[in-house]
Amino acid sequence: MKVFNLYGKIIKRNIISVVAYIVAFIVITLLFVGNQGSSSPNFQNQQIPITLVNHDESVLIDGLIEYLNQYVIYRDVEDNDLLDALYYREIYAVITIPHGFTTDWQQEGNIQITREAIPDAEYILINVESAINRYLNMATMYQTNLPDWTLDDIVNQITIDLTQEAIANRTIVTDNVLENATYYFNYLSYVLFAIILSIVGIVSLRLKKLDIKRRMLLSPYSQRRTNLEVMLGHGILAIGLVIIMGFLSILFYPSIAFSRQWILFIANCLCLSFAILSISYTIGLLVKGESALPAIANVVSLGTSFLTGVFVPQFLLGDGVLAIAHGLPNYYFVSNNLRISQLQSITWETTKSIILYMGIQLLFGCVFMVMALFISRAKNREEA
Amino acid sequence: MHLYKTRLKCLLRNKMLVFWTMIFPIVLALFFRMAFGNLKETGFLTTIPIAIVEGNENDLFTVMDQALWNEETPMFLITKTDETSATLLLHDRTVSGVIIVSPTNSITVQFQEAGLNETIIKSFLDQYLQTTSLITTLMVESHGTLPLNLLLEQLSIQENNIEPIGFGAENPDPMLSYFYALIGMALVYGGFWGSNELIDLQANLSAKGMRVSIGPTKRLKLLLTNLSAAYTIHLLEILLFLAFLVFGLGISFGSRPLLVILLCAVGSFTGISFGAFTTLLLKRASEGTKVAVTTITGVFGGFLSGMMYANIKFWIMTNIPILTYINPVSPIADGLFSLYYFESLDRFFFNMTILLSMLVIFIGGMGLLFRRDNYESI
Numbered sequence: 001m002k003v004f005n006l007y008g009k010i011i012k013r014n015i016i017s018v019v020a021y022i023v024a025f026i027v028i029t030l031l032f033v034g035n036q037g038s039s040s041p042n043f044q045n046q047q048i049p050i051t052l053v054n055h056d057e058s059v060l061i062d063g064l065i066e067y068l069n070q071y072v073i074y075r076d077v078e079d080n081d082l083l084d085a086l087y088y089r090e091i092y093a094v095i096t097i098p099h100g101f102t103t104d105w106q107q108e109g110n111i112q113i114t115r116e117a118i119p120d121a122e123y124i125l126i127n128v129e130s131a132i133n134r135y136l137n138m139a140t141m142y143q144t145n146l147p148d149w150t151l152d153d154i155v156n157q158i159t160i161d162l163t164q165e166a167i168a169n170r171t172i173v174t175d176n177v178l179e180n181a182t183y184y185f186n187y188l189s190y191v192l193f194a195i196i197l198s199i200v201g202i203v204s205l206r207l208k209k210l211d212i213k214r215r216m217l218l219s220p221y222s223q224r225r226t227n228l229e230v231m232l233g234h235g236i237l238a239i240g241l242v243i244i245m246g247f248l249s250i251l252f253y254p255s256i257a258f259s260r261q262w263i264l265f266i267a268n269c270l271c272l273s274f275a276i277l278s279i280s281y282t283i284g285l286l287v288k289g290e291s292a293l294p295a296i297a298n299v300v301s302l303g304t305s306f307l308t309g310v311f312v313p314q315f316l317l318g319d320g321v322l323a324i325a326h327g328l329p330n331y332y333f334v335s336n337n338l339r340i341s342q343l344q345s346i347t348w349e350t351t352k353s354i355i356l357y358m359g360i361q362l363l364f365g366c367v368f369m370v371m372a373l374f375i376s377r378a379k380n381r382e383e384a
Numbered sequence: 385m386h387l388y389k390t391r392l393k394c395l396l397r398n399k400m401l402v403f404w405t406m407i408f409p410i411v412l413a414l415f416f417r418m419a420f421g422n423l424k425e426t427g428f429l430t431t432i433p434i435a436i437v438e439g440n441e442n443d444l445f446t447v448m449d450q451a452l453w454n455e456e457t458p459m460f461l462i463t464k465t466d467e468t469s470a471t472l473l474l475h476d477r478t479v480s481g482v483i484i485v486s487p488t489n490s491i492t493v494q495f496q497e498a499g500l501n502e503t504i505i506k507s508f509l510d511q512y513l514q515t516t517s518l519i520t521t522l523m524v525e526s527h528g529t530l531p532l533n534l535l536l537e538q539l540s541i542q543e544n545n546i547e548p549i550g551f552g553a554e555n556p557d558p559m560l561s562y563f564y565a566l567i568g569m570a571l572v573y574g575g576f577w578g579s580n581e582l583i584d585l586q587a588n589l590s591a592k593g594m595r596v597s598i599g600p601t602k603r604l605k606l607l608l609t610n611l612s613a614a615y616t617i618h619l620l621e622i623l624l625f626l627a628f629l630v631f632g633l634g635i636s637f638g639s640r641p642l643l644v645i646l647l648c649a650v651g652s653f654t655g656i657s658f659g660a661f662t663t664l665l666l667k668r669a670s671e672g673t674k675v676a677v678t679t680i681t682g683v684f685g686g687f688l689s690g691m692m693y694a695n696i697k698f699w700i701m702t703n704i705p706i707l708t709y710i711n712p713v714s715p716i717a718d719g720l721f722s723l724y725y726f727e728s729l730d731r732f733f734f735n736m737t738i739l740l741s742m743l744v745i746f747i748g749g750m751g752l753l754f755r756r757d758n759y760e761s762i
Contacts, residue, residue: 016669017676024684031696046503083726089698095546112547124500127507129546134511136545138518141538145522145530161517166483166491166509168502171474291400294675299411302683306415311692321418342477342496 003207003226007233010203018195022244025191029184029252048124049073050093051082058102063155064135067162071128086118093117093125095132105136106143106151135162178261178341181253185265185337186310188245189330192238192273193301197280199237201293203230204284208379234281238273242266264340264354268333271361275329278368285375309334329364332357387606391613401576406621409570410628416566417633420559432501433461433479435470440485447512459508481505515539563635564720565691568713570625571651572685575659575678577614582663582754583671585610589663607754611656618652638724643732647723650739651716657746658712664753685713708738715739 011018050072054061077085077094085091094116104111113132117125138161142154149157206212207230216226246266250257283300287293305311307321308330317325325331336357343350395401431453436445451459463470463479470482474494480501482494491509495502519535583589585607587597596606626648629635637644662677683691688711690697697717700707708714719735726732 013670014672016673020676020680024680024687027684028687031699046500087698087725088702089695090702113545114547114549116549127500127503130507130511133542133545134514137542138514140543141518141522141535144538145535146525157521161514161521162510164510164513164517166493166506166513168493168495168506171471171494171496294679295400295403295408298408298679298683302412303415306412306419312419317419324418 001229002221003229004233006206007203007230007237010206011199011237014199014202017198021191021195025187026248028187029248046124046127047071047073048093048128049075049091050095050128051075051077051085051091053079053094053096055099056097056101059151059155060102060105060139061097063159064132067135067159068128068131071131082116086116089118093128095128102151105140138162177253177255181249181256181262181265182337182341184249184252185269186334188269189272189308189310189333190301190305191245192241192269193276193304193330194297195241196238196273196276197283197297197300198293200234200277200280201284201287201297202290203233204281205287205290205293208285234277238277239270242269242273245269260346261340261343264343264351265337268336268340268354268358268361271358271365272329272333274365275361275368278365278372279329282368282372282375285372285379304328304330307331314338329361332360387601387609388613391610392616395577395580395613395617398580401580402621404576405570405573405618406625409566409573409625412566412569413563413625413629413633416559416562420562431458431461432481432504433463434505435463435465435473435479435482437467437470437482437484438464440487440489444483444485444491444509444512448508451508459504483509560635560724561690561694561697561717561721562692563629563633564724565686565689565697565713565717567622567625567629567648567720568651568689568716569682569686569691570622571648571716572655572658572682572712573678574614574618574622574652574655575662575681576675577618578611578656578659578661579663579674579678580659581607581610581614581656582660582750583674586664586667588667589671603754611660614656615653618656619649622648622652636724637720640723643723643729644720647716647719647732647736647739650736650743651712654712654739654743654746657743657750661746661750661753664750681711682713685711686717689713689717691717712739712742715742 048071052065052068052072052074054065075085075091077091082091082094086094096114096116098111098114101111101113115125115129135158138158139154142149142157146153207216207226217223246262246269249262249265253262256262279300283296287296307317308314308325308328309317310330314322314325314331314334322331336354339354339357343354434448436448445462445464448460449458449462453459463473465473467482467484470479471494473479474482474496477496480495483505484492484494486492491513493505493509495505519532519539522530522535523532584592585596585603587593596603623645626637626644630637658681659674659678663674666674666677687693688696688700688707691713697714700714708718715735715738719732719739722731722735723729
């Protein structure tokens with residue numbers, strides 16, 4: 001087992017960077033862990049934290065504030081701290097009702113409610129703004145068409161109108177722990193890529209040095225045995241990493257440990273590891289200098305992660321990026337993680353698409369393995 | 385000056401360092417543009433796919449079909465189908481909601497989640513029912529004297545009662561914080577140059593260091609010359625990177641470019657001194673470990689500053705603020721962000737103070753560790 005021992009020595013020499021990646025990953029996971037538990041089967045509107053600065057006291061505004069309760073969470077913030085509260089995302093917007101707004105509104109004036117929001121909250125605030133406009137436009141309709149009505153009459157009637165709502169149900173209860181675990185496993189693809197590519201690349205580079213190759217050809221060790229021991233090393237590295245990360249996932253998310261979803265997450269990781277191993281092996285054969293390896297490992301691991309939805313959700317990626325992503329195994333890994341987290345029951349119908357995507361990842365592995373064999377043979381011929 | 389010029393030539397021939405400090409950030413910026421480009425283009429206003437169960441859908445279908453986010457983007461993409469197929473579409477996540485209208489005109493909507501799309505669908509349906517109630521009340525209260533057409537016309541001219549005020553100096557752009565953190569990472573990667581300079585000067589770290597130690601030129605003079613050369617190259621790289629971001633990818637830095645360059649100039653020097661300091665601190669560690677320290681500080685520091693997930697930066701600032709004082713990427717990314725969003729320069733100067741404090745610590749530490757090195761044997 002001399003070649004296998006050599007493999008172990010190479011890992012030992014690079015253990016600091018491996019541990020650093022794992023520690024960084026644990027810290028990132030710890031930052032994301034929290035807020036676990038099951039969500040309610042009843043649908044509730046998404047409530048956005050805002051601060052309301054009201055300079056106008058009237059029945060109309062009281063009714064509006066009451067109505068907005070179902071869309072916002074009111075946070076009291078001192079005037080001087082508003083900008084900081086927005087900056088730190090403690091609130092998403094400051095809505096200000098100016099002096100004399102109601103009087104101006106009754107006279108069909110043009111004083112407006114102002115809204116100051118954080119940069120990326122425009123979309124999030126759509127519902128809140130739509131609710132404010134709906135309330136005031138309904139009041140305008142009543143004031144215009146029923147001029148005899150008092151402000152109290154209008155507000156009372158709007159309150160009745162606004163009780164008319166669609167009945168909303170949720171067909172499944174989403175498990176927040178599974179959702180969090182999905183992030184964990186998505187990020188794991190970056191860590192697996194970075195570590196496996198670094199180690200497999202170094203091993204390939206060391207073993208393909210011409211002097212070492214010739215020395216090994218002369219030794220009583222057969223080429224087959226050498227290859228088998230290298231493969232064994234690669235396999236143990238990949239499976240070992242998945243086991244360590246699987247064990248960590250149990251520590252972070254004990255409630256899903258050994259559940260069917262957890263087993264599928266781990267199976268998905270194993271499929272991706274096989275694909276990464278083959279890609280890393282191929283890259284190792286193509287790279288010439290050892291100094292280039294960290295650069296390639298970083299570009300490939302970070303690049304594929306950004307393009308396939310590891311860091312940015314896939315639904316936010318453009319069509320062009322998604323088209324490229326389909327040519328990378330991580331895409332199928334990330335898609336599978338989402339599907340696994342949403343599984344309600346394990347049947348052939350519900351899991352066949354997951355198994356298909358696992359198959360595609362394995363296929364990537366096989367394709368790169370065949371490519372590696374061709375490259376390896378071509379290089380051997382060149383050297384001979 | 386001769387030493388400085390020679391060192392510049394030597395450094396420019398180091399392809400790996402040029403890769404890490406300039407090509408790598410550019411490649412990452414291209415990946416960012418590809419991944420995040422869609423955020424800006426859509427502005428998050430995306431058409432929401434829904435299914436309506438055929439039967440009693442009446443006017444609702446027409447109203448939802450005609451609803452628009454803006455002139456180009458419809459609010460909903462509607463599939464009319466039977467209840468079983470609609471439920472399957474919901475389970476496959478092909479649609480965000482399934483709408484069923486009962487014979488009595490009450491509306492039921494089924495969701496899988498309680499996210500923003502679902503809230504928008506629910507809000508739209510509520511509005512539809514509430515408007516119907518409003519029209520009915522008006523018709524009843526006016527004893528049928530109000531013409532329906534007039535009411536519908538009034539409804540179609542719905543006023544916007546809200547005036548959006550910009551947050552700070554510039555218009556919002558959700559993509560920027562990712563790029564600002566990337567610049568922070570690129571500046572911290574100046575550490576590779578700093579580390580390289582120290583390795584080449586320390587007799588216990590490299591053959592070049594041994595040669596230099598027995599040469600006639602003073603080590604302090606060489607240190608200053610070499611660091612100046614490294615700083616020149618790194619600053620030029622960063623300026624090229626900024627130019628690429630501005631002119632190549634269209635990234636905006638607000639209206640104060642000189643302050644952006646000042647921040648980058650201080651950040652570059654901080655990055656170089658960080659690498660030099662850690663190299664001296666970790667004397668016994670291998671070169672790979674020293675490279676790993678700078679790489680991980682850059683990437684992980686970038687992550688904590690919002691390079692992979694923008695909101696993590698604010699979470700860290702609120703919950704673990706100490707990390708923002710020890711992570712060199714943080715004051716750079718936050719400084720650029722504050723220059724873009726705030727008219728006031730208070731936050732910018734606060735970040736500059738943190739960055740300069742780090743610089744003083746790194747240079748002070750480097751001075752203490754570098755001086756009076758003697759070797760009995762190597």
